[in-house]
Amino acid sequence: MNANTSARTRxxxxxxxxxxxxxxxxxxxxxxxxxxxxxxxLRFEQFLAGAxxxxxxxxxxxxxxxIGEAFERAVGGMAxxxxxNTQFGALLLLVPLVRAAIEDGGTLSPEGVRRVVExxxxxxxxxxxxxFEYCEVFVDDxxxxxxxxxxxxxxxxxxxxxxxxxxxxxxxxxxEAEDDVAREWTGGFERSFRAAELITExxxxxxxxxxxxxxxxxxxxxxxxxxxxHGERVAEGAMERAKRTRDAGDPDAIEALAEAFVEEGxxxxxxxxxVAAGLFVALERGVEP
Amino acid sequence: MNANTSARTRxxxxxxxxxxxxxxxxxxxxxxxxxxxxxxxLRFEQFLAGAxxxxxxxxxxxxxxxIGEAFERAVGGMAxxxxxNTQFGALLLLVPLVRAAIEDGGTLSPEGVRRVVExxxxxxxxxxxxxFEYCEVFVDDxxxxxxxxxxxxxxxxxxxxxxxxxxxxxxxxxxEAEDDVAREWTGGFERSFRAAELITExxxxxxxxxxxxxxxxxxxxxxxxxxxxHGERVAEGAMERAKRTRDAGDPDAIEALAEAFVEEGxxxxxxxxxVAAGLFVALERGVEP
Numbered sequence: 148m149n150a151n152t153s154a155r156t157r158x159x160x161x162x163x164x165x166x167x168x169x170x171x172x173x174x175x176x177x178x179x180x181x182x183x184x185x186x187x188x189l190r191f192e193q194f195l196a197g198a199x200x201x202x203x204x205x206x207x208x209x210x211x212x213x214i215g216e217a218f219e220r221a222v223g224g225m226a227x228x229x230x231x232n233t234q235f236g237a238l239l240l241l242v243p244l245v246r247a248a249i250e251d252g253g254t255l256s257p258e259g260v261r262r263v264v265e266x267x268x269x270x271x272x273x274x275x276x277x278x279f280e281y282c283e284v285f286v287d288d289x290x291x292x293x294x295x296x297x298x299x300x301x302x303x304x305x306x307x308x309x310x311x312x313x314x315x316x317x318x319x320x321x322x323e324a325e326d327d328v329a330r331e332w333t334g335g336f337e338r339s340f341r342a343a344e345l346i347t348e349x350x351x352x353x354x355x356x357x358x359x360x361x362x363x364x365x366x367x368x369x370x371x372x373x374x375x376x377h378g379e380r381v382a383e384g385a386m387e388r389a390k391r392t393r394d395a396g397d398p399d400a401i402e403a404l405a406e407a408f409v410e411e412g413x414x415x416x417x418x419x420x421x422v423a424a425g426l427f428v429a430l431e432r433g434v435e436p
Numbered sequence: 437m438n439a440n441t442s443a444r445t446r447x448x449x450x451x452x453x454x455x456x457x458x459x460x461x462x463x464x465x466x467x468x469x470x471x472x473x474x475x476x477x478l479r480f481e482q483f484l485a486g487a488x489x490x491x492x493x494x495x496x497x498x499x500x501x502x503i504g505e506a507f508e509r510a511v512g513g514m515a516x517x518x519x520x521n522t523q524f525g526a527l528l529l530l531v532p533l534v535r536a537a538i539e540d541g542g543t544l545s546p547e548g549v550r551r552v553v554e555x556x557x558x559x560x561x562x563x564x565x566x567x568f569e570y571c572e573v574f575v576d577d578x579x580x581x582x583x584x585x586x587x588x589x590x591x592x593x594x595x596x597x598x599x600x601x602x603x604x605x606x607x608x609x610x611x612e613a614e615d616d617v618a619r620e621w622t623g624g625f626e627r628s629f630r631a632a633e634l635i636t637e638x639x640x641x642x643x644x645x646x647x648x649x650x651x652x653x654x655x656x657x658x659x660x661x662x663x664x665x666h667g668e669r670v671a672e673g674a675m676e677r678a679k680r681t682r683d684a685g686d687p688d689a690i691e692a693l694a695e696a697f698v699e700e701g702x703x704x705x706x707x708x709x710x711v712a713a714g715l716f717v718a719l720e721r722g723v724e725p
Contacts, residue, residue: 155516161488168457168484172471182461182471182480185641191471192641192725195457199450202491227444228724281444352474352481435517436481 159248159431160205163241166427167198167234169436170419173358175401177365177389178373178408178415181358186409189231197233200224204238208245214267215274215315218242222278232282236328236372236420239275240339241427243332248431255431257335264332267315273305275315287325287375296321327371327417331424338364342425346434353426353436361415361422362401366390370415377413385413448537448720449494452530455716456487456523458725459708462647464690466654466678467662467697467704470647475698478520486522489513493527497534503552504560504604507531511567521571525617525661525709528564529628530716532621537720544720546624553621556604562594564604576614576664585610616660616706620713627653631714635723642715642725650704650711651690655679659704666702674702 157165171194174181180189204221208214221238247260280301289297295307296318308318319332331339345360346353366389369382385408392404408414430436446454460483463470469478493510497503510527536549569590578586584596585607597607608621620628634649635642655678658671674697681693697703719725 155489155512157485157489157513157516161491161513161516164491165485165488168488169481172480172484190641190725191461192458192643195461196446196454196725199454199457199491200444200446202450202453202488223444224446224450227446227450352479354481436479436485 157430158206158209159245160202160209162248162430163205163245163427164198164202165436166241166423166430167201167237168195169354169426170237170357170423171195171198171233172354173356173361173422174354175405176358176361176419177392177401177405178385178413179361179419181405182354184405184409186414189233193229193231194233196228197225197231200227201234201238205241205245208242209249211246211249213271213274214242214246214263215271217246218271219274219278223281226282230282232284234420234423235278235282235284236417237423239328240331240336240420240424244336244339244424244427253431255428257337257340261335264316264319269309269312269314271315272308272313272318273302275318276300276304276308277302285372285375290321293321325371325375327368328420330371331421336424338368338421339424340428342422343428343432346425346429347432353429353434356429357422357426360425361418362389362393364421365415365418366393370418372416373413381413385415446719447495447498448534449491449498451537451719452494452497452534452716453487453491454725455530455712455719456490456526457484458643458715459526459646459712460484460487460522461643462645462650462711463643464694465647465650465708466681466690466694467674467702468650468708470694471643473694473698475703478522482518482520483522485517486514486520489516490523490527494530494534497531498538500535500538502560502563503531503535503556504563506535507560508563508567512570515570519571521573523709523712524567524571524573525706526712528617529620529625529709529713533625533628533713533716542720544717546626546629550624553605553608558598558601558603560604561597561602561607562591564607565589565593565597566591574661574664579610582610614660614664616657617709619660620710625713627657627710628713629717631711632717632721635714635718636721642718642723645718646711646715649714650707651678651682653710654704654707655682659707661705662702670702674704 172182174183201221204217208217243263247263248255251259319329322329323333342360346356349356369386374382392400461471463472490510493506497506532552536552537544540548568587608618611618612622631649635645638645658675663671681689
């Protein structure tokens, strides 16, 4: 008898869940939770629970449920038990990517996921707003002419959405300038696919490759979560420090940067979200963990 | 708007998957893969993939599918992509525990899981044998009068099972003397529930508590996977060393034991399986990660 005679492959939803796990396992990942570092208010174990809990919503996306509804269910499951925002942004990227993987029959492409986000509706936008009721998400104040669309209002903002006739893609357009997850939605998931290339071209265990891609992405563009929390200047400084450390190529310096960022409260969460998306694309293309 | 207004709870299948993740994350866990240590032929990332892949079978167990079929699907999913045996034994404990959690309406008890295993059939036994075709599982030679029941024969052994009319519980009875996962089946999951108590009474992140329970269990009984691979004497020696190290309470000594066991190829996998079961029971009882 041979092992593997009945080998199966993972589904897109399983690859998305695995991408979340590989992302948080990757270390060192300066400023973020990883398998060696907790933050004061967020622990590695909560990310494991978040990934498992998100599974149902990811399977809904795979099964063809509306994108907004699948996202809302994924976030509700993610926050089950702890109520923490562990992977809100990552799920906002993974849900349309899972759908695109199914619709394109396995050939996941920027064009495919663009079609998925262009097909979103006002109902999807309403579900997205409801998802904010499951956990605290750090966001900026909305522009003055869009106070009625403040995501912190949760489902109370739904009538305003309906009145304005905004789809989920329209909502993303409103924040693409200050939020790089939204910018993925409006720009064909460019950096997610770029992360997938970095990961695919790299070597070693997939979580290590994710950690390296994280540093590469952080070195090329200021993280928008850091910018929202600490301002543009701090985000640019963090980018410069990541670039210098990456270019020096000294593993101890990367560990030291990880310690420093945690101490300073610099938490490049948006970059981590994009790495999770990149890990998913790499898994879908056959890279093994 | 308050976060958590719509908080959900995890399902039994999700708790089982999370238990697998928390088990492998726990460190130091002398001789086993953990978040800081890979073995030469088994990596942390493969355990993450194994846990995610097992999800479908665990949900089948929750939904009321036959125990054997749910187990076979869990193992097939676990091995998807890599064909490694990461959590075969743990799933053999978790599948009936998930079912018992559902049938008992949340009050998971030794009596409940005893009822589940007593209700298993010859069909469940056949599915268990088929599960061996998805990955290599380390087993002893069968007794001389049971060569036709060698699990390594996979589905080829099914006619012999049917001829002898053996249920899955009967099959477990055949190996309870040399396999402590089988002994859980025949003994009301005694050590799984004991592990749950150790974990519940302990403090800190749940993966740390799992690692401590691992050392406690290893210190009280020789690991049967170690005994199969290296003989009874080595398994007893490993137990003694675990006991001395645990009693000394020096974290560095536990790390040193972890290094030593990995070097010597001492891999107490059965004890890890029981810890995964204990983590599941603790999660079902409301302990949060």
